[in-house]
Amino acid sequence: MPLSGVSDEEVYIDIGKETAAKYSETLNYAQTVFINGPMGVFEDRESELGTRAVWEAIAHSDAYSVVGGGDSVTATKKFGLKDEMSYICTGGGALVRFLSNEELPVIRALKHGSKL
Ligand SMILES: Nc1ncnc2c1ncn2[C@@H]1O[C@H](COP(=O)(O)OP(=O)(O)O)[C@@H](O)[C@H]1O
Numbered sequence: 001m002p003l004s005g006v007s008d009e010e011v012y013i014d015i016g017k018e019t020a021a022k023y024s025e026t027l028n029y030a031q032t033v034f035i036n037g038p039m040g041v042f043e044d045r046e047s048e049l050g051t052r053a054v055w056e057a058i059a060h061s062d063a064y065s066v067v068g069g070g071d072s073v074t075a076t077k078k079f080g081l082k083d084e085m086s087y088i089c090t091g092g093g094a095l096v097r098f099l100s101n102e103e104l105p106v107i108r109a110l111k112h113g114s115k116l
């Protein structure tokens with residue numbers, strides 16, 4: 001359903017199948033994919049379509065794929081795609097910060113501690 005068909009009072013719990021198809025198409029050309037966060041409420045059958053479609057597109061692409069975040073890992077297991085992903089990390093936000101070159105508090109503490 002297009003966004004124009006959804007009222008302000010309704011809750012968006014998943015991407016639609018057209019969006020899922022567009023994402024999946026784009027993912028076909030990717031060489032590296034980093035994913036942190038499901039497309040919707042993948043835990044429920046009626047709102048798992050978007051996450052399943054995107055996850056399957058990643059799994060079936062030739063790209064190096066990194067899945068980060070507790071819920072993303074749960075989705076990967078739910079769809080039986082654990083072995084299809086190149087790297088799985090339980091950290092989500094922390095991994096994003098690491099990849100953005102931010103200093104992580106525990107790493108800072110370890111470095112500082114090693115100098116004592
Ligand atoms: N549109 C939405 N409305 C409410 N909850 C959502 C929506 N989309 C995703 N969620 C929920 O958010 C959680 C994912 O959180 P997020 O922090 O993005 O993932 P991760 O833990 O992989 O980093 C899941 O439990 C999912 O059901």
Ligand SMILES: O=C(OP(=O)(O)O)[C@H](O)COP(=O)(O)O
Nearest residue numbers: 068069070071090091092093094
């Ligand atoms: O979903 C997660 O991270 P996120 O909420 O930052 O995306 C991780 O499961 C958090 O794990 P942590 O609390 O051991 O860092």
